[in-house]
Every structure is written in structure tokens, then in C-alpha cells.
Amino acid sequence: MPPDQSPETRRRRFRTIPIRMLVPNMITLLAICAGLTAIRLSTEGRMELAVAAIVFAAVLDGVDGRVARMIKGQSKFGAELDSLADFVNFGVAPGLILYFWQLHDLSNAGWIAAMVFAIAGSLRLARFNATMDDPDKPAFAANFFTGMPAPLGALTVMLPIYLGFLGMPMPPAILTTLYTLLVGFLMVSRLPVFSGKAVNMRVPRELVLPVFVGVVLFIALLIGYPWHILSALSIMYLLSLPLGWKSYRDQERALAAQSVVPVDPAAPNASTPYTPGAPEIAPDDRPARLN
Template identity: 40%
Template sequence: MLPERKKKLFFKGRKRPFVPFHYRFKPVALRKVLPNTITLLALCMGLTAIPFGVDKAWKHAVSSVLIAGVLDGLDGPVARFLKCSSDFGAELDSLADFINFGAAPALLCYFFVLHEWGRFGWAICLFFAMCSGLRLARFNTQRLSGGGRPLPSYFSVGVPVTVGSLLAVTPIIYSFTFKQKSVIFQALCLVITGIFMASRFPTFVTKGIRIIPRYSGIIVLSSVVVLIFGWVMPWETLLVLSLLYVGSWPLSWRAAQRYTSLKPHREGKSFYD
């Protein structure tokens, strides 16, 4: 900062150009704000699930997590469609994912039934949250390093956190249909899901799957049937989808081993090293 006398001498005989207020800030296109807005809405829905869990409004709590998952699946495609992907959006999305699908489901499971085990139940919830953080940290490092993937894009390294949150709240969804609660079932879901999230176990993801044209009609018809059942019987449909996803793990393991044996990595390393 210049002294007041030097400021007067410096600006003596000069006129400052007048800059209108709306030109003092660089304008940002609306399309660049839309993906981050969707991410923030997903973050709001994930946080909203926590007070619902405190009030024991379990259907509203689980629905908030599911809506956050839907919004999380939209922000990336919207950003790529509008050609406005950025590192800021990627970091914001990762932070929102940890809160929506790591912290919020762990708290819901503790409020639901794991509080009966006291500190041990809370430790299980912390384990799940830490595994989700490790999964997201590994995903970010792979994105920043830009290293090549040893497997096709329809494989994921470990269970994604969005699917992991659904598996974590599966006992809560189970109680909606069968009116039963089980502390052991809830604890096993959190522990097993956390291990598979933090591991390098290959799992299928739908975004990288390419549909053969002759099977496109069957895929579209099956999707419509799933949507209809999801509208009529949402909780039962989610339970079936969760079981089908867990049942696909042996198939994904076998498919990954077959792919690595037919087409090994260029560096000579296995996918599981």
C-alpha cells in the first residue's frame, strides 16, 4: 500500500478510466454453472437424508439418498454434453459423493439399528465411510495421473460408491417390505460393501457397456419393464436389483480374468497387482 501523499503524486494529472460495475467481473456462461448446480443439489439431498434419519422417517431418508444418486449420475453427462467439464467440477463431485454415499448412508445405518451395538456399531459405520473415502481417493488419483486402464470401460475398480450406498441401505429397504430388522444383516452389508469398495475387485458398470444392435429391442423392453416395476413396487425392485448386482460379481471376476489372459497389460502387470 502506498502512502496517501505518494498516491496523490502518482495519480496527479491522470484520470482513472470509469469501468461500469457489471464489467468489473468476468461473466460466466449459464451452461458452465448448470453441472455444478446439479452436483450441489445432489449434495443437498444427501445431507437432507440425515435429519430424516434422526426423525426415523426411513423412506424419506432412503429416497433422499436415491435422488442424490440420480442427480450424481446426471451432472457428468450434462457437463460433457455442454462441453464444460472442469477440474473444479470434478473435485466438487468427489466431495459430494463422499458426503452423499459415504457419510450419509453410514449415519442412516447407525440411526436405524447399529446404535444397539454401541461403540462397535459406530466403528462399523466409520469403517464403511473410510472405505468410501479410499475408493474416491483412488478414483481421483487415477483421473489426475491419466494412466491407461488395463480393463475396458465397462469394468470398475471396486464397487462404485453410488452402488455401495444402495447396498449399505439394503437392510433398511428390506424392512420396508418384510417388517424385520437385523443388526447382523446391517453390519455384514456395511463391512462387505466397504471391503469391495476399497478393493481392486472388478465389477460391471453400465455406462461402458455397448449394446449389440440386434439385442437393442430386448434391452429397451427390459428397461421399460424395470421402470414399470420400479414405479409400482419401488422397494421390492431395488431389493431385486441389489441381489442381481451382487450375483454378477463372480461373472465380472471371471470376465476380467479372461480379458487379462487374452490381452495382457502392456507393462506386463496384472490388473490385480
Template identity: 40%
Template sequence: MTEKYEQDSKDGMDAAHSILPIDEHIEEVPGPDGKKIRHRGIYLLPNLFTTAALFSGFYAIVSAMDGNFANASIAIFVAMVLDGLDGRVARLTNTQSAFGAEFDSLSDMVAFGVAPALVVFSWALADLGKVGWVFSFIYLAGAALRLARFNTHIGDEDKRFFTGLASPSAAGLVAGMVWALSDFGVDGGDISFLVGLLTALAGLMMVSNVRYYSFKDLDLKGRVPFFVILLVVLVFAVISTDPSRILWLIFIAYTASGPLQALWRWRKTKKTAIEE
């Protein structure tokens, strides 16, 4: 009876799926004995965060088209928070999947590639004409190449470091610039060439070989001294006093940290070679 009930239920589900205009997702994963196991459907929780990040990127594009550049920049920062949560939620709940990884990568391309490029173009680079297109495209191409390189090297690199500036950090640099300078009342068209150079630099840093600390080795589940919580509260309090400028300064500092550390390592190696 039980086997018959399960078979009838499976037949009913298959019939329902055949009516839908979209095919059901079936994924094969290696099982404990090495054999592949077929799973139907996708994990809901982590993909909800990814979808929300995708929506934030889309909202940023629409806001920039309407001239609401501050809202567009804030939406990109919201996408950054959501992007950080989906992966951690998937790992904590053991709901990682190949579908989730691909969906996350496509969401990142919209939120941290297309959205910042269009926001900064609408804010400042449109006045440069075709030169503005070039600056925006350098950033966009850098984001696409950065994500493609990251996807092809998953599991091969030291998790403590990123090779090249991560696309969310590059988006934070560009969106932070738009948000902070807009709050200052600066018209992007007045400094369009400088904005274009910084935008292109962010794109080039994404495809560089400069290493950046990833913070992935931080143990968020372990116990920490009490003062760490006080420090976190202090950081949030400082950021809340002037979020646009402080966040932009944080991403400027992080972007500069990679080349500065590379220079320090080069000088240290050179000094050691001379002493030997």
C-alpha cells in the first residue's frame, strides 16, 4: 500500500509538472557512495536572498533612469548585503547547489556589473558621449571577466584571498562615489572625466592579479570576547552618522589595500634578496 501510494503521488506530481509551461529543475549531485543522486526542485531560502539581490540591482537601474541616483546607489549597497547573506545561509543550512551558484553569479552580474555601470553613466558619463560609453563598458567587461574567472577557479585558490577586486567591492567603490558626491551636491557632469577614470580603474582592478583579503576565514559561529560586540556597535554608530561618505571611504581604503600590500611584499622580497 505504501509503495503504491508513493508511486501514485509521484505520478501525480509528474502530471502536474507536465502541465506547467516551465520545466522542473533536476540536479544530479554525488552521493555518499560516489553514485550520483538526482534531486528535483531548488532550495528556497538561499535563492530568496539571491532573488532579492537581483531585484535590488534592477531597482538601482530603474532609479538611475528616473534620476534618483542616491536611491540607486543605496539599492546597490542593499544588494551587497543580500549577496553576502545568500552564500552564508546556504552554507549554514547545508543547501548549496550548482543551480544556486549559477543563479548567484547571474545576480551578481546585474547588481554589481550592469547596475553600477548604468548608474554612473547616467549620473556623469553621458556628458562624455562615446568616451563615457568606453569608461562604463570597461567597468562592465571587468565585472563579467572577474565573475567568469572566479567561477572557473572555485576550489583552486586560497579562500583567504581574492585574485582581483571582488565585483561587490568594485560596485561599492563606484556606487559610493555616486552616493557621496550626490549628497555633497556635486553634479557628475562637472567632473565626468575624473569619474570615468575611477570607474575604469575599478573595472581594471577586478581583472588584475592583485590579491585582496576575503574575510572568509572569519569564524562567525565561534565565541568572541565581549569587547568585539562593543566594537561592532561602535562601527555601526559611526557609519550611521554619515553613511554615504564613510562607506565610500571604506571601499576606497579596501581598494587601495591590495596594491599597497603587493608593494609592501615586493619591497620586503627585494630587501631580503639584497641582504642575502
């Protein structure tokens, strides 16, 4: 029997995989199906269902990672599959929905804007994967994303569509194009953005039930008034971007101030740390410099 066909090799090749390793990947695959379905619905002109499919994919994207950590089902394969799903669901699908909704009025210019947004999404995901384990990041940086995350970028870029569903006049195609390019730029920028994943975040025991009620109320409002809620959330998120930048800069300055060591300006060597209360050295008592 050839060495590669030994019973031990076959057992190693066909070893079993725990179900807990498959569950997060199944959720991610369901999210990809939602994104692909959104593309099909947009080509058929059923824009409300297409946008709803993207929102559903965003919900699944927020669930799969948490489920994987909860049941200890993380894997490198799952991380790569999640990145692929994010590119399809939050890069390609929203760009095509916008193109079929209005950007096609500008012909090539609208198509270029849709492509730029999709490419910005892919670059944003690639940078996130490459810098995820950066050891040089300060501890507080775990509470921030670098650039607008892809799921929120996809939900925010469709703000003109939400407003159109509310009966507001459709904005000029050139304005929608510029807005699409702006969101794509925010995704690939170095702008610090609140991540919503604060380290060691805890909910007080007395607030657990109110939090549950609030989540149920939010879901009910989202189902009953989807375009109102999505429009309000998109606008509030855009308005919060300067606050995230300011918070990051304040914490960065505070960390820099803690690392500065006071220096005695009267010391012969300016790098000598200054000890409060130490006697000053008279000029005549200082050692002469050697030429």
C-alpha cells in the first residue's frame, strides 16, 4: 500500500469536525446568500426587498462572530469566509443596488462610483485583517476602528434610498454619486471610529431587564418603521464620526502625557530626569566640559 494511502493517513484526512466549528460558517454562508439575493432583487427593481436583504446580512454578520466566540468555534477558515462575505454583502451588493436605483442615470460616471465603493470595501477589509494583531497599538485603540467599518458603510451609503422610500424627492444623481464616493473614502481613511466593542464592557445587573426590553423595542420599531429608523441611525452615525475622532485624540494625548518624564532644565545633561525638591547645582560647582 502506498505511504499516502495508509490507514493512519486516511483517518487523518477524513477526521471529524465538531458541529460547533460549522455553526458560525453556516451563518456566514446564509449572509452571503442574503447579499447575492439582494443583487438579484435590485436587478428586478424590487429595491425595498433588496435593501432589507442587506440589513439582514448585516445582522447575520454581527451574529456569526459572537456565536463563534460563545461556542468556541473560531477558525482561520471561518475568518477568511467572513471577509469574503463582507466584500460581497457590504461592498459589491450596495454598490450595485445604488447603481440600479439611480447611479445608472450618469452612465459610466455612476458605474465608476459603484466600483470605487466596492473596491473601498475590499481595501478596508484587507487592512483590517492585516492590522488586526498589530502589537504596536495602544490598549485604548481596541475601542476604535480605523476607518468606517464595511457593514456600517454599506448601511450608511444607502441613506438616499431610505429617504426615497419615505417619499422624499429623489436627490440629483450627481449628489448621490458624490455621497457614495464620500462614504467609500471614509471606509479607507485613517479616521478613528467608535467600534462599539468596548473592552471589558459590562451591564449592571439591575439594567439587564431594561436592556432586553430596549432591544425588543428597537427590533419592533425597525420592523414597523424600517426606513425611518435606518435613516435616523445613518444620520446619527455620520454625526458621531467627529466625536470618535475627538475621543481618540484625547486618549492619545493623555497617554503621551503620561509617558513624558519631567527634566531638570538646570542639569548639565538635559536628558537627566528632574527630581522635585532636589538642590540646584551652582554654575561654579558644575564639572568642566572636556574639549
